[in-house]
Amino acid sequence: MATQPTPIIEVRGLWTCFDKFVVHQDLNLEVNQGEILSLVGGSGSGKTTLLRQLLALEKPNRGTVKVFGEDINGSDGVQLQKLRQRWGMLFQHGALFSALSAFENVAQPMRELRTLPEDLVRDAALLKLHMVGINPDEALKMPADLSGGMIKRVGLARALALEPELLFLDEPTAGLDPSLSDSFVELIRSLHQAMRLTVVMVTHDLDTMFALSTKIAVLADKHVIALGTPQEVIKVEHPFIKEFFLGDRGKRALEQLHGDRQGSAPPPDSGTVTKAQ
Amino acid sequence: MSNQDLPTLSFDQHQATVAASGRWQVHALALPDAMVQIDKTLQPVSRDGSVAWDLSQISALDHIGAQALWNAWGKALPQKIVIPDQYAEFFDRLKQAGTLTLPDVPHGAWLSFLSIGTAIQGIANHLLAFVGLIGQLLLDVMQFARKPLRGPWKEVSANIFHAGYQALGITALVGFLIGVVLSYLSAQQLHTFGADIYLVNILGMSIIRELGPLLAAILVAGRSGSSITAQLGVMRVNEELDAMLVMGMPHGFRLIMPKVLALAVTMPLLVIWTDALALAGGMTAASIELGLSPRYFIQSLPEAVPLANYWIGMGKGVVFGSLIALVACHFGLRIKANTESLGEGTTISVVTAITAVILADAIFAIVFNNVGY
Numbered sequence: 001m002a003t004q005p006t007p008i009i010e011v012r013g014l015w016t017c018f019d020k021f022v023v024h025q026d027l028n029l030e031v032n033q034g035e036i037l038s039l040v041g042g043s044g045s046g047k048t049t050l051l052r053q054l055l056a057l058e059k060p061n062r063g064t065v066k067v068f069g070e071d072i073n074g075s076d077g078v079q080l081q082k083l084r085q086r087w088g089m090l091f092q093h094g095a096l097f098s099a100l101s102a103f104e105n106v107a108q109p110m111r112e113l114r115t116l117p118e119d120l121v122r123d124a125a126l127l128k129l130h131m132v133g134i135n136p137d138e139a140l141k142m143p144a145d146l147s148g149g150m151i152k153r154v155g156l157a158r159a160l161a162l163e164p165e166l167l168f169l170d171e172p173t174a175g176l177d178p179s180l181s182d183s184f185v186e187l188i189r190s191l192h193q194a195m196r197l198t199v200v201m202v203t204h205d206l207d208t209m210f211a212l213s214t215k216i217a218v219l220a221d222k223h224v225i226a227l228g229t230p231q232e233v234i235k236v237e238h239p240f241i242k243e244f245f246l247g248d249r250g251k252r253a254l255e256q257l258h259g260d261r262q263g264s265a266p267p268p269d270s271g272t273v274t275k276a277q
Numbered sequence: 278m279s280n281q282d283l284p285t286l287s288f289d290q291h292q293a294t295v296a297a298s299g300r301w302q303v304h305a306l307a308l309p310d311a312m313v314q315i316d317k318t319l320q321p322v323s324r325d326g327s328v329a330w331d332l333s334q335i336s337a338l339d340h341i342g343a344q345a346l347w348n349a350w351g352k353a354l355p356q357k358i359v360i361p362d363q364y365a366e367f368f369d370r371l372k373q374a375g376t377l378t379l380p381d382v383p384h385g386a387w388l389s390f391l392s393i394g395t396a397i398q399g400i401a402n403h404l405l406a407f408v409g410l411i412g413q414l415l416l417d418v419m420q421f422a423r424k425p426l427r428g429p430w431k432e433v434s435a436n437i438f439h440a441g442y443q444a445l446g447i448t449a450l451v452g453f454l455i456g457v458v459l460s461y462l463s464a465q466q467l468h469t470f471g472a473d474i475y476l477v478n479i480l481g482m483s484i485i486r487e488l489g490p491l492l493a494a495i496l497v498a499g500r501s502g503s504s505i506t507a508q509l510g511v512m513r514v515n516e517e518l519d520a521m522l523v524m525g526m527p528h529g530f531r532l533i534m535p536k537v538l539a540l541a542v543t544m545p546l547l548v549i550w551t552d553a554l555a556l557a558g559g560m561t562a563a564s565i566e567l568g569l570s571p572r573y574f575i576q577s578l579p580e581a582v583p584l585a586n587y588w589i590g591m592g593k594g595v596v597f598g599s600l601i602a603l604v605a606c607h608f609g610l611r612i613k614a615n616t617e618s619l620g621e622g623t624t625i626s627v628v629t630a631i632t633a634v635i636l637a638d639a640i641f642a643i644v645f646n647n648v649g650y
Binding site for chain 1 (some may be wrong): 302303304306307308309311312339340341344345347348366370371374377378379380382613614615616617
């Protein structure tokens with residue numbers, strides 16, 4: 001039961017500077033297996049930059065970023081390639097390949113492996129689309145013909161195509177209407193349980209954050225000022241946290257959280273998380 | 278990854294059971310040979326339900342692994358099967374999803390016959406829209422002429438700078454080199470007839486009347502035409518075009534007319550510039566190859582080339598410039614909001630612009646058949 005949780009992501013002493021402007025100063029962060037971590041912070045606090053650094057899209061000026069125990073800036077191309085097959089990313093605007101249909105977008109990562117038979121790829125891609133609520137009739141549409149919510153869903157299906165252990169979400173519910181974003185939250189929660197994912201997301205949406213996260217990391221003053229469960233984080237004395245969580249919107253979302261927790265969602269780290277080997 | 282991690286099936290013929298073992302996960306399945314071996318083992322297995330399946334030896338499973346097994350079962354759960362509890366949900370999900378098939382895309386001979394009609398319709402569509410564009414341009418220019426102070430002067434001057442000033446370098450280089458090449462080529466031929474001094478006539482006529490305008494136009498079509506199309510296309514993708522309409526800024530008056538006017542002004546100037554540099558190139562080569570002095574070259578040029586040819590060259594510049602801008606705008610505005618359409622539109626725009634320029638050049642040649650000789 002009380003196994004030591006393995007850190008999936010480990011950031012140590014990270015510095016980021018744009019010219020003379022320091023964005024991150026000696027930033028530390030740890031994400032354990034099975035967690036859903038929300039990164040929050042004011043605009044310009046470097047959330048998206050941090051996310052891009054975790055994905056090895058950008059290199060920090062100083063410090064180490066370890067994902068699955070490997071230093072992603074120190075590893076060579078082959079290692080990095082292997083890492084990249086173990087994580088998935090949902091970009092803020094979907095970033096679907098506009099020349100490919102929704103179905104082909106999801107099939108592409110599987111075809112990229114070059115060895116899976118085509119009928120298996122087709123069935124698996126259709127299943128992924130089914131899991132995010134897109135039925136085969138809509139699968140051949142081009143991204144330009146899809147609505148914003150559907151683009152996000154297809155983007156999620158593509159991020160999940162190779163059964164990642166780690167999923168990054170950049171503003172997953174931004175631009176969705178409340179009912180769509182509720183169903184998106186429900187979708188991510190069920191996928192988190194079904195696929196035993198670790199999730200790191202950047203979000204501004206307090207409802208989404210409280211509904212999903214098992215942990216919250218608050219980025220302010222150039223580093224992570226608080227990291228813990230939602231209940232722990234809101235107790236931290238800091239002007240940003242006061243303003244962000246305890247405004248009117250925050251209070252409303254918090255009420256929801258308390259109502260929610262009594263009901264369904266299982267507590268984190270309760271041993272249901274199996275160790276992927 | 279050791280061998281026992283490979284997803285494998287073993288078929289026991291006596292007991293009629295298939296046992297699966299190893300990691301049934303996508304990266305293990307994607308290892309070379311993994312799927313081939315599985316298919317080979319499956320060949321003698323009958324699918325009539327008499328075979329029992331045992332999944333208890335599987336060390337890991339994901340959706341793709343489950344799908345591979347599901348497909349091996351003929352997309353239904355076998356009657357005799359052992360599934361460990363923690364994997365059951367994958368198959369529940371597959372069962373609940375049911376059979377998912379992509380809708381058929383219609384194709385066939387009749388459709389490819391119909392595509393001829395679609396193509397003709399497309400061309401007619403383009404022509405109609407192009408005529409509309411010219412009409413709109415005319416209205417915009419009239420509006421501009423009525424209230425010149427309220428016109429888009431800044432846009433015009435910015436376009437002149439981009440399409441004209443910044444193109445001086447490349448047109449100079451290409452013009453000079455073509456002048457050198459032409460001069461060498463003609464000098465050799467003329468020398469065999471002892472007609473060296475006619476080099477001025479040949480170079481002067483061909484460059485000023487034909488090559489100067491054409492060279493400048495082709496370079497500008499490649500440079501400015503593509504950039505105009507791409508710019509309008511990106512504005513379409515970013516919804517900037519829609520934003521302009523919403524704020525009451527008409528595309529024609531603020532985007533198209535400034536570009537057309539700018540190119541119509543710039544092109545004749547670029548033609549003169551290219552002419553001058555090409556003649557300078559020819560002159561340099563002539564003095565080296567034939568010993569024709571630059572002084573003689575410059576003095577005899579006005580006699581060899583009547584003034585009318587300069588005007589024809591300038592006129593070509595105006596027409597070519599307007600054509601390039603119009604074609605570029607036409608294709609730029611028709612780009613759809615996706616990246617593929619952007620690339621395609623830019624290519625078609627440049628190709629069409631160059632073709633249109635050459636067509637117009639042919640018309641000039643016919644119309645001014647007897648002028649300027």
